[in-house]
Amino acid sequence: MLSRVLIGITGGIAAYKVCEVISTLFKQGVEVRVMLTKSAREFITPLSVATLSRHQAYTDEDFWQSTNSRPLHIELGEWADILVIAPLTANTLAKLAYGMADNLLTNTVLASKCPILIAPAMNTDMWEQIAVQRNWQMLLADTRYHGMGTASGLLACDRVGKGRMAEPLEIVTYIQSLLYTQGKRDLLGKRILISTGGTREFLDPVRFIGNPSTGKMGLALAQAALHRGANVTLVYGVADWEAPVEVKAVPVVSAEEMRTAMLGELGNADIIIMSAAVADVKPRDFSTEKLAKKALPESLPLEVVIDIIAEIGNSKQAHQKLIGFAAQTGDIVTPALEKLQRKNLDGIVANPIDKENSGFGSDRNQAIYLDKQGNRLEIPLCSKLEMAHYIFDFLGSSS
Structure with a gap:
């Protein structure tokens, strides 16, 4: 109909x-x-x-x-x-x-x-x-x-x-x-903190380690939560879109900036959703001036970036729910379940980035949602907004 x-x-x-x-x-x-x-x-x-x-x-x-x-x-x-x-x-x-x-x-x-x-x-x-x-x-x-x-x-x-x-x-x-x-406001009064987009870890003022994340999934989550009555804070990396005016928007660039913003907002949140594609490593050294091509190192020394979601998982309160994302190729379930347990998550969205019309940059997505109670929801290929609503439906049904 x-x-x-x-x-x-x-x-x-x-x-x-x-x-x-x-x-x-x-x-x-x-x-x-x-x-x-x-x-x-x-x-x-x-x-x-x-x-x-x-x-x-x-x-x-x-x-x-x-x-x-x-x-x-x-x-x-x-x-x-x-x-x-x-x-x-x-x-x-x-x-x-x-x-x-x-x-x-x-x-x-x-x-x-x-x-x-x-x-x-x-x-x-x-x-x-x-x-x-x-x-x-x-x-x-x-x-x-x-x-x-x-x-x-x-x-x-x-x-x-x-x-x-x-x-x-x-x-x-x-x-x-x-x-x-149909107009329901099942998230009325809930405070939802969402991270989205990719981070950039700079080698010098013009070069960085990054990824192709556009932050569209996190934006869709923010929109869906807002439309269902929630108070939403969105921490996002570099993006070519604007957050809704009703959302508290916090732009960041690096993983450290995202960590600072997320921890600063954490105490006010009932639900935390980490959909951001945060860097795992960054250049060990940063040059304040652009490096000449001939000055670039043949091998780039790297250091590990602090794991934001693991840090939140270890410090979240009993009433808080923490949901993660796992962008994977091939078998998406096994590594997602491992991440769910290791990082003390309440749920995880495993989404394939090697399938057509889903993953980074796409307006559509598909996923398997898993929670710590062993529940599983397969989300078919759909718009990212619809996927966001699937996630909030599942969160509500498993509360």
């Missing part, structure tokens, strides 16, 4: 960004229906979203002049698996906070029971108004609503500050999570 996403667009300049959300969802095989408020039509046309969604776009004229046997807002509210409102303006935010219903969108909200994803966008001064923040908190207190924070940057009014709507890819990712979880 196809997933069904109903999108409500309100009157903000960020409305044009929602076209990418609609197009991406359609390409992923999602059924999409779109509603536009009267103000939204000042920024984007019904024809544009109808073309992208391959379905009629609904406006207030359809609401008031509907000749359907059943009211349109009732049909749409019952049809949707997920309702998305983006951009969410201050005006519509206020209506939703107080349960008002004076157009097709707000009536459909009240006639629906599905999870609602809201992505606000407005001028910084508007966003920071006491009344707006009060309305925002009122909505978030309703468990149906899942809010995306506003980002900082250059706004359409030329102001630089908070108020930018979340980017289309972030919205699509959140929708994917909600379609998977």
Whole structure:
């Protein structure tokens, strides 16, 4: 059965960004229906979203002049698996906070029971108004609503500050999570600490020992945990992506920097997931100036990097769960089980890096999850976000 996403667009300049959300969802095989408020039509046309969604776009004229046997807002509210409102303006935010219903969108909200994803966008001064923040908190207190924070940057009014709507890819990712979880917040109140990405161990200012990790798996874990209600801290190596604004993001470069950051955050965590590809060795000597090619040693003296996950395994508290990753070729289970025992882990994700469309750099992954109780979960080839949800499902079932 196809997933069904109903999108409500309100009157903000960020409305044009929602076209990418609609197009991406359609390409992923999602059924999409779109509603536009009267103000939204000042920024984007019904024809544009109808073309992208391959379905009629609904406006207030359809609401008031509907000749359907059943009211349109009732049909749409019952049809949707997920309702998305983006951009969410201050005006519509206020209506939703107080349960008002004076157009097709707000009536459909009240006639629906599905999870609602809201992505606000407005001028910084508007966003920071006491009344707006009060309305925002009122909505978030309703468990149906899942809010995306506003980002900082250059706004359409030329102001630089908070108020930018979340980017289309972030919205699509959140929708994917909600379609998977149906809006459950089983990690609400949990504090999750995640490491991801590769570390770089420098020989001189331009040369280093590293690996091809992109940190995408850890990012997916952070997104999935956030979407399920957790407070997330993400310690990450050099990456070409940005962490969600709601996540506490700690960028690092070397293994020592990652160790310092992880140990500094450890006391606040309930679940620690070490998905980072941390260096095992580093150059023994570091030159503060670039070495000439002729000055490079014929053999490079190395020294062992401290094992961060083993150190955490030896110092974690009784209430804390520590999950590791084992990127392997060939037999992935035997070395993963050995690592699970030797490093005092509660669980380990063994993933093959020698199979197509999985492992380093890929948007997809597959794995076998093993825990210290002897439980085993085989995760089929899927998106890294879906794999992250598999992991959290398994963690919850084995608690």
